[in-house]
Amino acid sequence: MNAFDYRSPRSLDEALAVLGEYGEDARVVAGGTALVTMMRQRLVQPSCLVSLRAVQGLDRIETDNGGLRLGALATHREAETSPLVRERIPVLAETFRRVATVRIRHMATVGGALAHADPNQDPPVTLLALGARVEIRGAQGSRELPLAEFFRDYYETALEPGELVTAIKVAPPPPATGAAFLKFLPRTADDYATVAAAAIVTLDPDGIRCREARIALGSVGVTPLRARSAEALLAGEGLSESVLRDAGEAAKTAVDPLSDHRGSAAYKLEMTAVMVGRALTQAWEAARRAAGTR
Amino acid sequence: MIRLTVNGTAHELEVPSYRTLLDCLRYDLGLTGSKEGCGVGVCGACTVLLDGKMISSCIALAAFADSREVTTVEGLAQDERLHPVQQAFVDAGGFQCGICTPGQVVSAKALLDANPNPSDAEIREWMVGNLCRCTGYYKIIESIRVAAERSRA
Numbered sequence: 001m002n003a004f005d006y007r008s009p010r011s012l013d014e015a016l017a018v019l020g021e022y023g024e025d026a027r028v029v030a031g032g033t034a035l036v037t038m039m040r041q042r043l044v045q046p047s048c049l050v051s052l053r054a055v056q057g058l059d060r061i062e063t064d065n066g067g068l069r070l071g072a073l074a075t076h077r078e079a080e081t082s083p084l085v086r087e088r089i090p091v092l093a094e095t096f097r098r099v100a101t102v103r104i105r106h107m108a109t110v111g112g113a114l115a116h117a118d119p120n121q122d123p124p125v126t127l128l129a130l131g132a133r134v135e136i137r138g139a140q141g142s143r144e145l146p147l148a149e150f151f152r153d154y155y156e157t158a159l160e161p162g163e164l165v166t167a168i169k170v171a172p173p174p175p176a177t178g179a180a181f182l183k184f185l186p187r188t189a190d191d192y193a194t195v196a197a198a199a200i201v202t203l204d205p206d207g208i209r210c211r212e213a214r215i216a217l218g219s220v221g222v223t224p225l226r227a228r229s230a231e232a233l234l235a236g237e238g239l240s241e242s243v244l245r246d247a248g249e250a251a252k253t254a255v256d257p258l259s260d261h262r263g264s265a266a267y268k269l270e271m272t273a274v275m276v277g278r279a280l281t282q283a284w285e286a287a288r289r290a291a292g293t294r
Numbered sequence: 295m296i297r298l299t300v301n302g303t304a305h306e307l308e309v310p311s312y313r314t315l316l317d318c319l320r321y322d323l324g325l326t327g328s329k330e331g332c333g334v335g336v337c338g339a340c341t342v343l344l345d346g347k348m349i350s351s352c353i354a355l356a357a358f359a360d361s362r363e364v365t366t367v368e369g370l371a372q373d374e375r376l377h378p379v380q381q382a383f384v385d386a387g388g389f390q391c392g393i394c395t396p397g398q399v400v401s402a403k404a405l406l407d408a409n410p411n412p413s414d415a416e417i418r419e420w421m422v423g424n425l426c427r428c429t430g431y432y433k434i435i436e437s438i439r440v441a442a443e444r445s446r447a
Contacts, residue, residue: 001312006357029355036314036353037334049311053358077347101423103401104335106347107354189422190336 072111091179120192138163151223178286199279207293220255248273301369318356338424367396388437390428
């Protein structure tokens with residue numbers, strides 16, 4: 001690694017001041033699992049690292065208007081094991097549990113993973129399906145953005161120079177809703193997914209037909225993405241083989257996977273349909289349990 | 295300047311910004327038990343505890359440990375007596391060539407600190423990030439099982 005200035009501010013205001021001072025040459029660091037690794041590989045060479053590790057209060061996981069607010073410095077392990085997350089939005093706790101290894105989950109932070117914006121990550125997939133919002137702070141104040149508008153490209157976000165992620169907010173799922181996150185891992189348990197899929201199904205008052213479905217996918221494009229054309233096919237439908245097959249086929253039109261050591265583009269395309277079908281089935285069954293119709 | 299406590303001993307060190315915690319432990323403090331395997335946080339040979347939580351020291355900056363407590367494999371044995379996890383690895387044959395062993399032992403200690411009575415599934419999930427290129431996994435799992443049983447006895 002090249003030498004750089006290391007700053008460890010004690011407050012958010014101080015952190016923003018240092019970011020302003022260094023401009024685009026500064027990078028924010030939290031857990032370091034992504035950034036330090038990329039620096040060791042000389043893929044990034046910032047002139048200043050602004051550590052958020054000594055800023056108090058950024059790691060809280062708390063309720064927020066009936067939903068949850070996860071502070072940017074909460075670790076993946078804290079999100080995975082938080083009784084609040086497990087009780088209110090269990091699919092989110094389960095998603096964090098699927099990331100890498102316990103050791104990495106002790107380091108990697110909720111906000112750092114978003115700012116890193118690697119489309120192979122797991123939590124953004126589920127957070128996208130949940131309609132989460134990112135809380136951003138800059139010298140001009142705070143703003144919020146739907147996660148769908150936050151990811152712009154491979155490793156690129158809507159963060160402006162001098163801004164940082166302070167939290168992610170997730171609204172409570174409506175009644176009669178079920179959710180699932182599935183990660184297809186043909187190699188090792190701690191790998192990135194070949195294809196990852198999250199599905200959230202909310203049922204009509206009859207507890208059988210779908211009122212709304214949300215499907216998000218990871219590792220099959222330059223950002224995590226929603227399969228909106230597949231979602232549109234599901235409203236008003238009951239769970240059937242043909243509905244699942246049509247939704248899977250529609251999801252394939254939303255993705256643009258690359259060939260790599262986790263599978264060829266053609267294989268990932270086919271597996272997208274398979275994983276969407278499986279995630280929808282699980283989410284639908286969970287929704288029926290929530291609605292009491294199963 | 296960073297101040298950190300390693301295995302109960304306080305240190306004040308002047309380190310370059312790019313010093314990893316692993317290099318700081320090995321080269322500044324002479325604690326060569328923690329190894330560098332992959333250098334990207336995957337293999338677990340560099341596992342240490344930071345305030346009791348296991349981390350990859352190869353992708354942590356030394357500065358991350360400022361004002362914190364680090365435990366390495368050298369800190370496990372007390373008064374010339376092996377830590378129960380170390381003794382179990384010896385008795386159950388939990389290592390072959392040995393290079394992954396410090397990381398395995400530190401991870402296993404962290405597991406039993408957090409969960410003194412783990413199921414086999416919990417042992418496997420916890421240890422998934424500690425690779426053994428000799429593929430001696432069954433005896434590593436057995437060693438952890440033995441250490442847990444002895445601590446209950």
